[in-house]
Amino acid sequence: MRTHSAPRFGHLSPADLSLFTDQYELTMMRGYREAEHTPKSTFSLFFRSLPTNRGYVIAAGLEQAIAYVQDLTFGADQLAHLRDEGFPEAFLEYLAAFEFTGDIRAVPEGTAVFPNEPLLEVTAPIDQAQLFETLLLNQIGFQSLIATKAARMRDVVRRRGDDQQLVDFGGRRAHGTDAGLKAARAAYVGGVDGTANEAAGSIFEVPVYGTMAHSWVQSFPSERAAFETFVDVYGEEAVLLIDTYDTVAGAETAVAVADERGVDVRGVRLDSGDLAALSQEVRNVLPERMDVFVSSGVDEFFLRSFFEDDGVADGFGPGTSLTTSDDAPTLNPVYKLVAAEENGEMQPSMKLSEGKVTYPGAKRVHRFGEETFQRDVLAGADEAIGGRGLLVDVVTNGDVVYEFPTLDESRERTLATLERLPRDVRAIEDPAAYPVEVSEGLESTAERVRSELRAEMGL
Amino acid sequence: MRTHSAPRFGHLSPADLSLFTDQYELTMMRGYREAEHTPKSTFSLFFRSLPTNRGYVIAAGLEQAIAYVQDLTFGADQLAHLRDEGFPEAFLEYLAAFEFTGDIRAVPEGTAVFPNEPLLEVTAPIDQAQLFETLLLNQIGFQSLIATKAARMRDVVRRRGDDQQLVDFGGRRAHGTDAGLKAARAAYVGGVDGTANEAAGSIFEVPVYGTMAHSWVQSFPSERAAFETFVDVYGEEAVLLIDTYDTVAGAETAVAVADERGVDVRGVRLDSGDLAALSQEVRNVLPERMDVFVSSGVDEFFLRSFFEDDGVADGFGPGTSLTTSDDAPTLNPVYKLVAAEENGEMQPSMKLSEGKVTYPGAKRVHRFGEETFQRDVLAGADEAIGGRGLLVDVVTNGDVVYEFPTLDESRERTLATLERLPRDVRAIEDPAAYPVEVSEGLESTAERVRSELRAEMGL
Structure with a gap:
């Protein structure tokens, strides 16, 4: 050796x-x-x-x-x-x-x-x-x-929801780099709308999407300062992650920052807690023009429950479950x-x-x-x-x-x-x-x- | 697009x-x-x-x-x-x-x-x-x-078996090419002895092993002709797959071909059926110098049952379960x-x-x-x-x-x-x-x- x-x-x-x-x-x-x-x-x-x-x-x-x-x-x-x-x-x-x-x-x-x-x-x-x-x-x-896993999610979102956006967030949990790349491709074939993975965008022209991470919020002295800085850089494209400390308070801060800066911020992302219940609370806080994105544990079973529990969202970011087909990985x-x-x-x-x-x-x-x-x-x-x-x-x-x-x-x-x-x-x-x-x-x-x-x- | x-x-x-x-x-x-x-x-x-x-x-x-x-x-x-x-x-x-x-x-x-x-x-x-x-x-x-999955199998084989050989057979079921390559590497780190994957041998110098497939046996007019041809090419390195038609009859044919050709054939592989029971029957048919390799559905739970049921083998080829960690894929x-x-x-x-x-x-x-x-x-x-x-x-x-x-x-x-x-x-x-x-x-x-x-x- x-x-x-x-x-x-x-x-x-x-x-x-x-x-x-x-x-x-x-x-x-x-x-x-x-x-x-x-x-x-x-x-x-x-x-x-x-x-x-x-x-x-x-x-x-x-x-x-x-x-x-x-x-x-x-x-x-x-x-x-x-x-x-x-x-x-x-x-x-x-x-x-x-x-x-x-x-x-x-x-x-x-x-x-x-x-x-x-x-x-x-x-x-x-x-x-x-x-x-x-x-x-x-x-x-x-x-x-993976195309099958994606199709199942798309089908639930079409039948029970409002055909919301689905974006592959799973590259980090995929089994190696080829899996991350090919899962993004296969999930698109299976009916999701895009991926977070830049390589899949570059190589297969799958549409690429992104928001922000908790580290962005944590690295600033306050959540408000973090949101202000992001909105100053990205304007109307900004999607603010609101669950780092408290989801509903985060939504209120997002609205306050959008108002203060006079920017039609695109939306917010929720990534923890009781997502169906929180999504309703957040929806009530946000103006209609702002979108709600939901991630964390998203799969076809989660989506079914989310809609049954009257969750409200404009898009979802399935990750691990999508790129590993975790309930049936072969x-x-x-x-x-x-x-x-x-x-x-x-x-x-x-x-x-x-x-x-x-x-x-x-x-x-x-x-x-x-x-x-x-x-x-x-x-x-x-x-x-x-x-x-x-x-x-x-x-x-x-x-x-x-x-x-x-x-x-x-x-x-x-x-x-x-x-x-x-x-x-x-x-x-x-x-x-x-x-x-x-x-x-x-x-x-x-x-x-x-x-x-x-x-x-x-x- | x-x-x-x-x-x-x-x-x-x-x-x-x-x-x-x-x-x-x-x-x-x-x-x-x-x-x-x-x-x-x-x-x-x-x-x-x-x-x-x-x-x-x-x-x-x-x-x-x-x-x-x-x-x-x-x-x-x-x-x-x-x-x-x-x-x-x-x-x-x-x-x-x-x-x-x-x-x-x-x-x-x-x-x-x-x-x-x-x-x-x-x-x-x-x-x-x-x-x-x-x-x-x-x-x-x-x-x-994957290193963890491999370590679990190695541990069962050390504790309940005789520290038999374990070889990764899972490249075909891995999630893409990087997964096949890195699973072979990680499984080796985790305690298996090698892989079937030539790329892993070439790039990471993981030891590479191989036997034969059912297609070899099926492509000849008879199982016996298939074994004879393989032994003529590979001599003592030959490992003959014996379950294409009937496992025990296949073992008898393997012994007959080894005798006829005067070659100390290395061993046989079993790939279907009640593997613990068949391994005992096959062991009784084979001379001591010939090894028994077992594949199909091998994971740590299979290995535990195999030893509990007094299965006899010199080596195992875990595949899907090893390279996808199928019971816990993330x-x-x-x-x-x-x-x-x-x-x-x-x-x-x-x-x-x-x-x-x-x-x-x-x-x-x-x-x-x-x-x-x-x-x-x-x-x-x-x-x-x-x-x-x-x-x-x-x-x-x-x-x-x-x-x-x-x-x-x-x-x-x-x-x-x-x-x-x-x-x-x-x-x-x-x-x-x-x-x-x-x-x-x-x-x-x-x-x-x-x-x-x-x-x-x-x-």
Whole structure:
């Protein structure tokens, strides 16, 4: 182990991303190459069951998944690392020239998906498709988790509130920097209005918002002096944090300072205490033109209670709960081999592992219902079932053939999706199960493959 | 909003890290500068309560926190973004020349910490110290969360098992790429033996391990052919995944292939079913020289049950649960102003927000107890209490004065810490509370500041 004194942040460069993979992906790739066993294969990315209290999942992260596949390059440092790990030169030369030549189909970001439905399918020589497992699961799994959490909050605010502003405040509690950045992006896709995170504003053009912290107030001799100084710098843009000492007294001070300076201060923020009750008291103190923003512990359950308790607010700043999806911090997505070429034909494949069975073959998802979604049918990719197919061609023969939507377009897709999902499927606790049927064709394929495997295994 | 078709991954460059901050940090910085109000201030990074079922937290992430502070640079792209957001030129010039000139004290990685104890304190002009809030909380909060989760698993494996190997398999379920990378690092600090993640091996020199996936087995005409090919490529290094179709039959096939090829295959991996029961059956099938590795749903609670049920294994691959700390996915750390200079002296500061009170002033943590830790005393930085002080000088006047330990040294510190923590504090469910006393001096300072504030506010 190295000794060192200079601290290192541990940046992942674009080339380092080629190593964001489990060792076994590379071990298998090398094995496939050395055994000259590189059949064309289809891998399907899906989840087996919905996280707790989730009736649906909003797909997100496709853009990052495809950027990774397109830009994947093993640089000299990465190859040197793999050489140190014992990978042979012939394999390193292959990696140095790596280029994806296959196909990817996927559901657009902002689409509602359900258990066993592919969010994405990769068809390519198995050595290529294998490599992507770790990163695709990491990016699509996390962003879909956060887009879903955001959609739940947006839905509560639309149904019970007044479609108030929602801003991601969670960068500080996100799991690392990529999570902070991608959560801001995914939450926007999921229906929030913006983020506090400047990097997300700079890199993904998510709208950025901000107020002030307790430290500002504490650093001045009095709360009044703190408010006066802030209003002198920011004028009508100022949002004053009023709970450092006493929330209602803070609101009175905010009004007094606005009057004294003759400035139409934008609003105040509450960050502690009984927020529904305090918001009413504060609302009574403030002139109508001033807005009330609420933060601290905001999630979909808080929002429901806040409105039930007649809380009054113009905006909310969900933080930890949004960027960690704290009540359900993983989607547990998987990336499974579902078909491989044998004698020139794609043969459906599955495993029999207890509790982890996968439907075989490349698939289609057919969605039925116009104004309201009624049911989905999961079918083989070659079955004609009707309904709207959810998966679209994204990469063909290694080239991107998909016009990526803007973030705003993906966000609009989420908002339209929420409108069409049955109301009981959108419940934030104990939601109803949305019907996903398996086509007769797919069931019979699964039965046939299962029987064949069991016969081969002598089970 | 831009329209685009080329997908973008969204890499955070080293310069982009300067924008990994909440907008309000920059808004306040600008305000402090324009108001010429930049008192020397101390901010303290701590958590208010332990996450569910946690009796202690293992501090981690200090190296990344300090690297960030040392390397922080606003580049042309970042300044252009802030210009677009309306920040004035004078402030942008100040950012372009930004350099940290203050002091940082912190507890070394691998130290056990408790509620209200500072993991890190920054003392600097307030405009400098304010900027760091988001990133320091993000990195130290996440890595401490994961080091703690890892330490809990290591502790169960040492107490109930045979100190078996633990390897992080969670990169695919981590919240983004930085989380995968830093979780591998933090888990190693917390006591696991390595990771599957190649990037963590390359960047942080965490030992890397790997086996094979179900897709390898499925892609061959039979499990036996799959095992034969893998053993032909990897020989004695091969670890064969045996649960694709039937775990015990898979173990028998693994033994048959090892015999047929005359190779001392290293071992097998089980990934589904009743793992304790299956591990016993598999152990009976395998020759003694072959190891059994267990993955799927591994966390500290699984490990306890596995050993209670007489499961037999040589190693475990915790995944999702390790890299997301799924039963407690946030430490909820805060970064609070605790002192600010007034009339040439550092004055203790606190807020009174309901449920969010902070002890005022820069602090020391004194730990008492030799073989076993007995209690901590939280005191003002200038109080002489005895015991061992936990915080060390890391940065003084902007220069790093700390010899950063290697990862192995930090890991050793964690393992030694676990030995010395009272056993009931280490319980993985309903742990006993470790005694943290507040010194009389600190209590009376808090009382004085609280009274003064309440008097000023007329409360």
